[in-house]
Amino acid sequence: MSAAVVATRTDLPAACRPIVDAAFLSDPYPAYRELREAGPIHWSEEFFGGAWLLTRHEDVESVLRDPLYSARRTGGWVMRGSEVARQELCPFQRLFSRAMLFLDAPDHTRLRQVLNAGFRPATLRASTAAIERMVAGLMDKLDGVAEFDFMEELARPLPARVIERLLAMDGVEQQDFLAWSEDLAAFIGAPDPDSGLKRRAQSSLLKMCAAFEELLARRRAQAADLPDSAGDDLIAHLLHAEASGKVESGAEMLAQCAMLLFAGHETTRNLLGNGLQALLSHPEQWRQLRQTPDLLPNALRELLRYESPVQYTGRRVTKDLVLHGCRLRRGELVVPLIGAANRDPARYRDPDRLDITRREGSHLSFGHGPHVCIGAALTLLEAEIAFRALLARWPELELVDAEPRWTGNPVYRGLASLRVHRRG
Structure with missing residues (x-):
């Protein structure tokens, strides 16, 4: 296409086949x-009724940091459908749209400053010993067990326990919030969610928020009775911000709690599973890591690049603009394909090869710019502790199944199960 020619989405040929199919x-x-x-850019009707897909590292990185592309995108996602359906889903939209993940500055900046206090380096260092004990306890339960599902026994429970601790979630059953989170993940992961997915996601979000309402009420009462007992967990930071007017009571407070609970384990679980599957399916890389454990921080960055737990995200165009010869209209959806950007040969040499010694700059798996994942350091801490324990205690791990069993969620790429065999 000539640089002088500007195309709109109606000028582009229809996709010859669906992108998100069984093979994908x-x-x-x-x-x-x-x-x-x-x-570099394609229009697809498959995503949320129509979206521009970006495939290259340079473009994905640019869009994720550019304020011309807004994170406020839940309305067209949740509320598509009939008037009756929109009315039914109003409670979902009211909460979902208030999460920091879907806000722009200044609201995003305000809430991020509040929540950053819970992810400070000193706070994470203070959590290290507790996470190490969690990992050791989960592994101790498997003493004498030769074959097991890594996802069920370690990758799923570990990040759930960590976020429970950081949120001080007394009285909330882990199995309940994991089930609620899975309904939200299924909704977010659907390229065009149907009414059933939306209703299940709404039901689970409302149940999650009801549990947090009870927890917050207990914590407020506790603070009133014992003013010096506030604590240093994430709920304590949110309650302090609420008292000082930095976070609104009600929907805004509950939306942040739900977001932290959901996001606090989804990415970590999939990094643990995807990472171990990638390493064990490349035995030479696993052996190299066993021989040189100091490569682990670099290996984790490569595992995130190679098999990103988050494959794409979305932004709305805030004003008409031209990108790669295509006219993007205000309000249209842009989908930066993070998984594609992380395999861009213009950015990485031999990008489809796993290389734990690779040093070619950062991946985009945690996002980029103002919305970069607030819990990235925590995810890396959990993964490093878990993989160091695996290397030390179970160095002879092997895959049981040659073909991985993926969940089928196109956004949150992860494994339904990962059966491994422990020799020795």
């Missing part, structure tokens, strides 16, 4: 490669 859910990278080689 098993292995999205051939589809990303095909899209990337065909051009």
Whole structure:
């Protein structure tokens, strides 16, 4: 396309086949490669009724940091459908749209400053020993067990326990919030969620928020009776911010609690599972890591690049603009394909090869710019502790199944199960 020609989405040919099909859910990278080689930008009707797909590292990185692309995108996502459906889903939209993840400055900046206090380096260092004990306890339960599901026994419970601790979630059953989170993940992961997914997600979000309402009420009463007992957990920081007017009571407070609970374990669980599967399916990389454990921080960055737990995100265009010869209209959706950007050969040499010694700059798996994942350091801490324990205690791990069993969620790429065998 000539630089002088500006195309709109109606000028572009329709996609010859769906992008998100069974082959994509098993292995999205051939589809990303095909899209990337065909051009940097594509219009697809498959995503939320229509979206611009970006495939290249440079563009994805730019959009994630550019305020011309807004994170406020839940309205068209949740409220598409009939008037009756929109009315039914108003409680969902009211809460979902208030989460920091879906806000722009200045609201996003205000809430992020509040929550940053719970993710300070000193706070994370203070959590290290507790996380180490959690990992050791989960592994101790498997003494004498030769074959097990790594997802069920370690990758799923560990981040759930960590976020429970950081939120001081007394009285909330882990199995309940994991089930609620799975309904939210299914909704977020659907390229065009149907009414059933929306209703289940709304029900689970409302149940999650009801549990937090009870927890917050107890904590407020406790603070009133014992003013010096506030604590240093994330709920304490939010309550302090509420008291000082930095966080609104009601929907805004509950939305942040729900977001922290959901996001606090989804990415970590999938990093643990995807990372171990990638290493064990590349035995030479696992051996190298066993021989040189100091490579682990670098290896984690490569595992995130190679098999990103978050494959894409979304932004809304805030004003008409032209990108790669295409006219993007205000309000249209842009989907930066993070998984494609992380395999861009213009950014990484031999990008489809796993190389734990690779040093070619950062990946985009935690996002970029003002919305970069607030819990990235915590996720890396949990993963480093878990993998160091695996290398030390179970160095002879092997995969049981040659083919991985993926969950089928195109956004949150992760494993339904990962059966491993422990020799020795």
